[in-house]
Amino acid sequence: MRIFRLALNRLAVSIPCMGIILLGLFLMLQLAPGDAVDALMGQMGSNDVALAEQLRQQYGLGGGVTTRLAIYVWNTLHLDLGYSVAYNQPVLNVILQRLPVTMLLMISALSFAFAAGTAVGIIAARHVNKWPDTLISTLGLIFYAAPSFWFGLMGILVFAVWLNWLPSGGLEDLGAGYTGIGRVLDIAGHLILPTITLALIYFAIYLRVMRASMLEVMTLDFIRTARAKGLREGAVLTRHALRNALLPMVTILGLQAGAMLGGAVVVESVFSLPGLGRLAHEAVQQRDLNMLLGIVFMSALLVIAINFIVDILYARIDPRIDFNG
Amino acid sequence: MSLLKSLCRSPSAIIGGVLLILVLLMAALAGWLYPNDPLALAGRPLQAPFSNPRFLFGTDSVGRDIIAQLFYGARTSLLVGITATAVAIVIGVLVGSIAGFYGGWVDTALMRVTEAFQTVPNFILLLMLVVIFGSKIATLVVVIGIVSWTAPARLTRAEFLTLRNREFVQACRVIGMPDWRIIFREILPNALPPVIVYASVVMAFSILLESALAFLGLSDPNVASWGNLIADGRRVLRSSWHVATLPGIAILLTVLSISLIGQGLNDAMNPRLRRK
Numbered sequence: 001m002r003i004f005r006l007a008l009n010r011l012a013v014s015i016p017c018m019g020i021i022l023l024g025l026f027l028m029l030q031l032a033p034g035d036a037v038d039a040l041m042g043q044m045g046s047n048d049v050a051l052a053e054q055l056r057q058q059y060g061l062g063g064g065v066t067t068r069l070a071i072y073v074w075n076t077l078h079l080d081l082g083y084s085v086a087y088n089q090p091v092l093n094v095i096l097q098r099l100p101v102t103m104l105l106m107i108s109a110l111s112f113a114f115a116a117g118t119a120v121g122i123i124a125a126r127h128v129n130k131w132p133d134t135l136i137s138t139l140g141l142i143f144y145a146a147p148s149f150w151f152g153l154m155g156i157l158v159f160a161v162w163l164n165w166l167p168s169g170g171l172e173d174l175g176a177g178y179t180g181i182g183r184v185l186d187i188a189g190h191l192i193l194p195t196i197t198l199a200l201i202y203f204a205i206y207l208r209v210m211r212a213s214m215l216e217v218m219t220l221d222f223i224r225t226a227r228a229k230g231l232r233e234g235a236v237l238t239r240h241a242l243r244n245a246l247l248p249m250v251t252i253l254g255l256q257a258g259a260m261l262g263g264a265v266v267v268e269s270v271f272s273l274p275g276l277g278r279l280a281h282e283a284v285q286q287r288d289l290n291m292l293l294g295i296v297f298m299s300a301l302l303v304i305a306i307n308f309i310v311d312i313l314y315a316r317i318d319p320r321i322d323f324n325g
Numbered sequence: 326m327s328l329l330k331s332l333c334r335s336p337s338a339i340i341g342g343v344l345l346i347l348v349l350l351m352a353a354l355a356g357w358l359y360p361n362d363p364l365a366l367a368g369r370p371l372q373a374p375f376s377n378p379r380f381l382f383g384t385d386s387v388g389r390d391i392i393a394q395l396f397y398g399a400r401t402s403l404l405v406g407i408t409a410t411a412v413a414i415v416i417g418v419l420v421g422s423i424a425g426f427y428g429g430w431v432d433t434a435l436m437r438v439t440e441a442f443q444t445v446p447n448f449i450l451l452l453m454l455v456v457i458f459g460s461k462i463a464t465l466v467v468v469i470g471i472v473s474w475t476a477p478a479r480l481t482r483a484e485f486l487t488l489r490n491r492e493f494v495q496a497c498r499v500i501g502m503p504d505w506r507i508i509f510r511e512i513l514p515n516a517l518p519p520v521i522v523y524a525s526v527v528m529a530f531s532i533l534l535e536s537a538l539a540f541l542g543l544s545d546p547n548v549a550s551w552g553n554l555i556a557d558g559r560r561v562l563r564s565s566w567h568v569a570t571l572p573g574i575a576i577l578l579t580v581l582s583i584s585l586i587g588q589g590l591n592d593a594m595n596p597r598l599r600r601k
Binding site: 014016017018020021024028031032141142145146147148149150153154258259260261262263265269270280281283284285287289292295296299300303304 | 440
């Protein structure tokens with residue numbers, strides 16, 4: 001019940017946020033040179049003013065700014081994101097086709113970064129200011145500073161070109177015609193390099209947060225109590241310290257969701273994965289503004305959804321969180 | 326002065342400082358060492374590094390000198406980093422200080438806008454703005470600033486919230502000082518230190534954002550940029566891997582130097598973290 005009310009409360013907060021995003025997107029549409037009808041007329045190779053006017057009425061592009069805004073908001077709320085001339089399909093269809101790949105990539109990268117960051121962060125905290133800690137922290141700084149697309153290219157160079165262990169791009173080997181478990185393994189193999197490439201910077205962030213959080217928790221009184229009652233070090237670490245040290249990790253999980261979606265644009269382009277990010281890149285190259293606005297809207301929805309899940313997770317882990325807090 | 330002294334005691338700040346000075350030297354000496362246009366054809370394409378004394382790091386796929394592009398690329402990256410950070414900090418400080426100082430509905434409204442900006446993934450927002458406003462380098466720095474102002478705004482607001490009811494602010498109000506003077510002359514100098522530390526993060530990310538845009542072929546093609554060079558090297562990755570590798574190392578070291586300095590600044594300014 002507490003979690004349900006917390007959830008409702010969170011959703012209510014994101015409504016004004018979504019409203020501002022819609023307003024912003026509409027403003028962008030107004031600022032862009034030419035509208036959808038201009039693009040359409042250009043495609044038809046005609047400059048008939050009367051026809052243009054008629055089309056504008058038909059697509060809800062005529063009338064004053066307020067009418068157009070109302071129509072835009074109404075359509076978007078119905079997930080009618082317009083028509084993409086470049087793909088000759090409704091924008092929503094194209095986005096939904098591309099979404100699963102991006103979700104798969106994001107989930108695997110997040111899980112990898114979270115698990116590896118937690119484990120390595122604990123190791124660093126256990127050996128604070130000794131050589132393992134120095135080594136880990138230095139590696140973390142380098143991962144944090146390297147551009148992900150460059151890391152991806154270096155990964156391709158080493159593991160695909162030189163060692164020939166992993167495929168250099170694409171989602172699956174279509175020519176091989178795998179089915180069932182073989183296909184799953186094939187896709188997993190194709191996702192190893194993109195996952196690590198996307199995850200590296202978040203791995204660096206998580207590892208730093210985990211190290212700091214673990215160091216702080218280990219100084220608290222209840223850890224001393226746990227040790228005093230004779231618990232083994234492993235039990236103190238996993239059952240007492242870890243659970244508390246994970247809280248800040250979960251918080252940044254939500255904060256990073258949006259950034260990770262942005263990172264997916266670059267990583268999907270490097271590995272030619274047919275995801276949402278690659279779609280955004282194609283939309284830019286084709287100057288397909290409708291598509292791009294649709295992607296912005298859908299990714300904002302996605303970020304809100306992820307944050308919502310993270311909030312609920314957080315409330316499950318930490319029973320002190322209240323719905324009006 | 327004491328800040329500079331404690332900076333000099335931090336090993337990360339020293340390493341970062343040395344690296345950054347090297348990058349600054351590259352940017353400063355670019356025109357003197359390589360007076361020709363770095364984007365002009367210079368010789369046979371795809372020469373290997375150290376094979377031809379005229380081109381120390383070889384040539385790219387169209388025969389442009391790689392080391393000249395690296396030197397001019399340092400200019401572009403630093404220019405983008407500094408200007409975009411300035412844009413982001415100015416917007417962030419303005420929004421954050423007004424929201425924090427006035428509170429109430431002004432604060433609520435401004436913070437909702439900040440949240441909206443944070444909800445949209447900033448690289449995707451950046452792509453949208455590039456489509457609408459174009460990718461000239463001057464436009465690019467403003468646009469990169471526009472997608473990075475939210476964290477500085479939140480930081481400034483948090484500082485203002487703790488400072489606005491202090492005695493020195495109340496004293497200013499009593500003597501009838503106008504609001505803008507209290508905000509910018511009295512509170513802001515006290516609120517600025519954490520924002521300045523954070524500026525290093527914004528700068529590092531601005532450089533990464535520009536290089537990512539350039540890699541996707543969406544940056545200014547008429548400016549030598551490390552990202553552009555990596556995009557070129559990607560096409561010949563199998564045969565001439567040095568073309569993509571070298572500019573990546575340049576980006577890594579530049580961003581690393583800025584993060585290290587930021588970390589040193591943070592340690593120096595935050596007495597709680599100061600090593601005993």
